[in-house]
Amino acid sequence: MESLPIISMAGLLSEQPAERQATANELGRACRDIGFFYLVDHGIPDSVFEALFEDASAFFSLPSDRKEALSIKRSPHNRGYVAIQDEKLNPVSGADSKEAFNIGHDLPADHPDVLNNKPFCGVNYWPDLPGWRERTLNYYHRCLNVARTLHRGFALDMGAPEDFFESRLIEPIATLRMLRYPAAQGDPQRADGAAGTHTDYGNVTLLKTDRVPGLEVRTKDGQWIDAPSLPGAFVCNIGDCLMRWSNDLYQSTPHRVRTPEAERYSVAFFMEADPDAMVDPRDLFPHQEPHYPPVSCSDYLAQRLNSTYDFRAEPRQANR
Numbered sequence: 001m002e003s004l005p006i007i008s009m010a011g012l013l014s015e016q017p018a019e020r021q022a023t024a025n026e027l028g029r030a031c032r033d034i035g036f037f038y039l040v041d042h043g044i045p046d047s048v049f050e051a052l053f054e055d056a057s058a059f060f061s062l063p064s065d066r067k068e069a070l071s072i073k074r075s076p077h078n079r080g081y082v083a084i085q086d087e088k089l090n091p092v093s094g095a096d097s098k099e100a101f102n103i104g105h106d107l108p109a110d111h112p113d114v115l116n117n118k119p120f121c122g123v124n125y126w127p128d129l130p131g132w133r134e135r136t137l138n139y140y141h142r143c144l145n146v147a148r149t150l151h152r153g154f155a156l157d158m159g160a161p162e163d164f165f166e167s168r169l170i171e172p173i174a175t176l177r178m179l180r181y182p183a184a185q186g187d188p189q190r191a192d193g194a195a196g197t198h199t200d201y202g203n204v205t206l207l208k209t210d211r212v213p214g215l216e217v218r219t220k221d222g223q224w225i226d227a228p229s230l231p232g233a234f235v236c237n238i239g240d241c242l243m244r245w246s247n248d249l250y251q252s253t254p255h256r257v258r259t260p261e262a263e264r265y266s267v268a269f270f271m272e273a274d275p276d277a278m279v280d281p282r283d284l285f286p287h288q289e290p291h292y293p294p295v296s297c298s299d300y301l302a303q304r305l306n307s308t309y310d311f312r313a314e315p316r317q318a319n320r
């Protein structure tokens with residue numbers, strides 16, 4: 001396979017059940033096979049993406065003290081700014097030459113879940129840039145809708161009721177992440193110097209990149225293929241949580257970002273389920289031997305993030 005399959009979201013929204021089922025099966029084939037696909041006809045206009053990339057650029061152009069004031073190190077809930085070299089998507093190969101900014105489900109400081117310090121229920125940190133928060137949250141909610149529609153397709157494809165995920169996606173953990181990769185920095189010996197080889201942690205990721213190449217995906221036979229940006233499309237991929245939930249039917253596929261020749265921007269939207277949702281393969285496949293024990297979505301994600309950031313690790317590990 002040399003390029004990723006293209007799925008039209010319109011088929012998942014069709015009023016004809018047979019058309020929804022056919023598109024869901026096409027989507028499922030992509031998820032079982034390469035675990036990556038382009039999504040078109042998602043309904044988000046180009047103007048929204050253009051504004052998003054301008055907002056990302058405005059944020060990353062701020063002086064570093066203003067970005068550091070919003071550091072993710074202050075947040076137990078995975079919000080805020082990650083500086084260059086502060087993240088290791090592949091701890092074996094080293095730190096990533098990129099900076100990032102994370103936004104989660106936007107809750108007020110006096111929300112009971114925030115006051116109770118419920119996992120992943122925190123306040124967002126906002127840069128002081130006009131209209132930035134409103135536009136970014138608008139994009140966040142558009143992505144949430146797209147990801148919910150994809151979950152209807154996943155359920156249909158897996159032979160579950162179409163609304164299987166609905167009650168598990170009420171207030172999902174979802175993270176919008178802006179990324180900036182500086183040009184030609186990082187270890188030239190590494191093929192994954194900008195973002196280490198990794199699989200994503202959640203259910204599904206919606207990625208939008210600028211035109212600068214860099215993202216590479218590993219096929220089942222071990223080849224690395226380019227995943228260039230396709231105008232108007234999202235690059236989507238299955239994460240480990242959905243692979244687990246689907247009892248390994250769907251594949252979370254390793255990918256990486258090579259050091260770009262020019263400065264590169266991308267924006268990822270990582271969709272997981274509700275913090276308390278139990279990820280239990282027996283719910284989708286009651287007649288199969290489960291490959292994994294049940295785990296709550298928030299426990300699973302916390303465990304994965306702790307190995308990505310030294311500052312989140314147990315003190316014993318951090319002091320090594």
Ligand SMILES: O=C(O)CCC(=O)C(=O)O
Binds near residue numbers: 207209256257
């Ligand atoms: O920037 C990209 O193209 C991919 C980023 C990515 O894979 C991630 O942040 O998980």
Ligand SMILES: [Fe+2]
Binds near residue numbers: 198199200255
């Ligand atoms: Fe990724």
